[in-house]
Amino acid sequence: MNLILFGPPAAGKGTQAKRLVDERGMVQLSTGDMLRAAIASGSPLGERVKGIMERGELVSDAIVIALIEERLPETEAAGGAIFDGFPRTVAQAEALDSMLAGRNAKIDVVIRLRVNEHELLERISRRFAEQGRADDNPDAYAVRLKAYNDQTAPLLPYYAAQDKLVEVDGMGTVEAVAAEIDHALGPPPVAAAVG
Numbered sequence: 001m002n003l004i005l006f007g008p009p010a011a012g013k014g015t016q017a018k019r020l021v022d023e024r025g026m027v028q029l030s031t032g033d034m035l036r037a038a039i040a041s042g043s044p045l046g047e048r049v050k051g052i053m054e055r056g057e058l059v060s061d062a063i064v065i066a067l068i069e070e071r072l073p074e075t076e077a078a079g080g081a082i083f084d085g086f087p088r089t090v091a092q093a094e095a096l097d098s099m100l101a102g103r104n105a106k107i108d109v110v111i112r113l114r115v116n117e118h119e120l121l122e123r124i125s126r127r128f129a130e131q132g133r134a135d136d137n138p139d140a141y142a143v144r145l146k147a148y149n150d151q152t153a154p155l156l157p158y159y160a161a162q163d164k165l166v167e168v169d170g171m172g173t174v175e176a177v178a179a180e181i182d183h184a185l186g187p188p189p190v191a192a193a194v195g
């Protein structure tokens with residue numbers, strides 16, 4: 001199964017993706033994590049995206065599409081991928097559909113975590129205080145939220161038209177959100193259950 005965890009930054013996508021990895025043995029593909037790793041390693045790609053990410057802007061479609069394409073083969077062996085923070089534009093979504101189609105695969109479900117703006121701002125200021133991530137500062141976060149509203153939210157009708165969109169209330173505890181996601185996904189395949 002291939003699923004997309006969808007929602008604005010700080011909606012809880014990363015937290016839920018990691019849990020699904022632990023419980024279902026799927027592979028998490030987070031373009032944000034891949035880009036942060038590139039920056040940490042000091043690679044040319046990292047140098048190229050560092051300023052863009054610090055400002056809270058989106059990096060180019062070509063860069064993130066290439067990062068995802070490179071990682072798709074390993075997700076097949078694991079029985080599926082959790083896309084976290086990708087796709088973020090309609091062009092990325094179309095590229096993902098065609099990359100998967102080329103491998104006889106598809107997106108099965110898109111889980112949208114709904115969190116209101118007040119709660120997002122509280123979470124982000126807490127995370128900034130605890131982790132000090134540069135793009136969690138209030139100015140960069142405002143840019144990220146605008147990018148979500150302008151460029152990423154238009155994906156909702158794209159996936160709704162394909163009948164793949166499942167809405168989950170992301171305002172509850174991590175456990176409550178997890179329970180709603182599990183309900184939407186159904187039980188894990190027995191062979192994939194780990195731990």
Ligand code: AMP
Pocket residue numbers: 009031032033035052053054056057058059060061064084085086087088089092135144
């Ligand atoms: P995230 O950890 O998913 O919030 O991503 C952190 C930052 O990485 C974003 O604010 C963007 O600058 C960049 N980024 C991550 N994923 C994408 C993507 N799919 N498209 C464009 N930029 C991305």
